[in-house]
Amino acid sequence: MRAHEAGAMHGDIGDRGPGWLRPPADVNALVPQLWPRQVERGANGALTVAGLDVRELAAGYGTPAYVLDEDDLRSRARDFRAAFPDADVYYAGKAFLCRAVVRMIAEEGLHLDVCSGGELATALSAGMPAERIGFHGNNKSVAELTRALDAGVGRIILDSFTEIDRLTALARERGVRPGVLIRVTVGVEAHTHEFIATAHEDQKFGFSLAGGAAAAAAFTVIDEGVLDLRGLHSHIGSQIFDTSGFEVSARRVLALQAQIRDARGVELPELDLGGGFGIAYTTQDDPATPDELAKRLRKIVDSECAAENLAVPHLSIEPGRAIVGPAVFTLYTVGTVKDVDGLRTYVSVDGGMSDNIRTALYDASYSATLANRASTAEPMLARVVGKHCEAGDIVVKDEFLPADVQPGDLVAVPGTGAYCRSMASNYNHVPRPPVVAVRDGRARLIVRRETEEDLLALDVG
Numbered sequence: 093m094r095a096h097e098a099g100a101m102h103g104d105i106g107d108r109g110p111g112w113l114r115p116p117a118d119v120n121a122l123v124p125q126l127w128p129r130q131v132e133r134g135a136n137g138a139l140t141v142a143g144l145d146v147r148e149l150a151a152g153y154g155t156p157a158y159v160l161d162e163d164d165l166r167s168r169a170r171d172f173r174a175a176f177p178d179a180d181v182y183y184a185g186k187a188f189l190c191r192a193v194v195r196m197i198a199e200e201g202l203h204l205d206v207c208s209g210g211e212l213a214t215a216l217s218a219g220m221p222a223e224r225i226g227f228h229g230n231n232k233s234v235a236e237l238t239r240a241l242d243a244g245v246g247r248i249i250l251d252s253f254t255e256i257d258r259l260t261a262l263a264r265e266r267g268v269r270p271g272v273l274i275r276v277t278v279g280v281e282a283h284t285h286e287f288i289a290t291a292h293e294d295q296k297f298g299f300s301l302a303g304g305a306a307a308a309a310a311f312t313v314i315d316e317g318v319l320d321l322r323g324l325h326s327h328i329g330s331q332i333f334d335t336s337g338f339e340v341s342a343r344r345v346l347a348l349q350a351q352i353r354d355a356r357g358v359e360l361p362e363l364d365l366g367g368g369f370g371i372a373y374t375t376q377d378d379p380a381t382p383d384e385l386a387k388r389l390r391k392i393v394d395s396e397c398a399a400e401n402l403a404v405p406h407l408s409i410e411p412g413r414a415i416v417g418p419a420v421f422t423l424y425t426v427g428t429v430k431d432v433d434g435l436r437t438y439v440s441v442d443g444g445m446s447d448n449i450r451t452a453l454y455d456a457s458y459s460a461t462l463a464n465r466a467s468t469a470e471p472m473l474a475r476v477v478g479k480h481c482e483a484g485d486i487v488v489k490d491e492f493l494p495a496d497v498q499p500g501d502l503v504a505v506p507g508t509g510a511y512c513r514s515m516a517s518n519y520n521h522v523p524r525p526p527v528v529a530v531r532d533g534r535a536r537l538i539v540r541r542e543t544e545e546d547l548l549a550l551d552v553g
């Protein structure tokens with residue numbers, strides 16, 4: 093189902109769910125790949141995270157709340173470090189960023205990508221070493237670039253000729269030589285199990301490879317000699333399970349690398365393959381481990397380099413979702429349960445599209461479970477919806493919940509660490525939920541809940 097512009101009322105309301113969704117043998121069972129590693133259903137039936145009962149979390153911090161299993165996030169970061177020992181792993185901060193997460197990422201030895209002045213400020217204020225920060229974006233302002241240069245950011249990913257001119261002028265003024273990459277639009281778009289390779293690239297990011305802009309950008313930077321061109325960068329999409337898109341993109345980008353070598357005698361020392369590695373949102377998703385990814389990507393780069401007679405460059409990757417996504421679940425309280433004429437049961441929770449826009453925006457699929465107790469009731473196909481004044485305000489399109497789910501129950505939605513809090517809004521003047529990190533049986537507030545006072549504080553008219 094694609095969310096209809098006019099709301100779900102105009103969509104396929106009679107839909108009985110996707111063909112793959114089957115009533116579970118045990119509606120209380122947790123599917124391990126969907127949940128943070130330390131989430132279990134305790135003997136009393138309630139979920140626990142790192143030993144802490146979610147009912148205690150709900151009582152202490154309220155709902156909705158994002159609950160982060162800190163050791164899960166850290167272990168995913170470590171898994172990427174271990175799988176790519178001689179590459180740099182840049183955590184894509186756009187997935188979710190706050191100071192505590194910056195510190196976790198830094199402590200686990202990762203680098204960090206930011207793509208705005210606000211993300212840069214967050215990273216610097218939490219003590220991320222500037223040389224481990226990469227700065228992305230298709231429209232970085234002079235103020236943002238100045239700040240990045242003054243802070244000594246390790247690399248800036250160039251996205252337009254205007255930006256090359258801007259940064260060159262700023263670097264000249266300051267007498268500095270910042271490291272830069274050129275973002276190449278390789279004509280590969282990958283999402284989930286499919287990728288499309290096209291000859292031209294109609295999108296706002298990067299320099300077109302097919303049109304020759306990417307080569308021209310590299311020649312400009314090399315010929316000016318002001319910026320330190322470290323390498324090429326490509327990012328092909330999101331929620332990718334199939335590495336064949338990376339194969340095509342690596343082939344194209346390394347062909348450009350060879351072209352630059354042949355034209356200017358410069359062999360660029362680095363190559364960034366971007367992020368986009370998929371995670372499990374439903375039982376249908378079976379993501380590769382970082383080890384498997386590393387093996388496949390290494391093989392692709394080695395063979396493409398051999399074909400072009402290039403030395404293998406120093407690699408970097410930029411996973412966001414794959415590090416933070418599975419480490420978080422959102423805890424909601426059920427407010428109403430409504431059976432609509434035998435068509436569908438709507439379970440309304442106390443959040444919605446303001447804390448998870450991905451379902452409405454991308455038609456994303458999620459899973460859910462009853463969190464405060466186990467149930468002996470039959471599985472019932474339900475739709476988990478929010479409290480917003482919008483018919484398309486859907487959190488989980490289709491999920492089996494126990495038929496006795498009732499107001500006051502807690503429902504947990506896993507896989508909400510990436511692009512949920514970071515894309516959260518105040519739609520309907522709903523304050524944004526807190527982020528609570530749990531480790532060793534102890535909870536710690538890392539982002540507090542917004543209050544109505546916060547909302548009114550901005551309203552100065």
Ligand SMILES: Cc1ncc(COP(=O)(O)O)c(C=O)c1O
Pocket residue numbers: 184186187205228327329330331366367368369410411412413414510
């Ligand atoms: C340049 C770049 N790198 C990395 C990422 C992270 O993607 P993901 O969180 O899917 O790994 C993105 C996401 O859009 C991106 O644009």
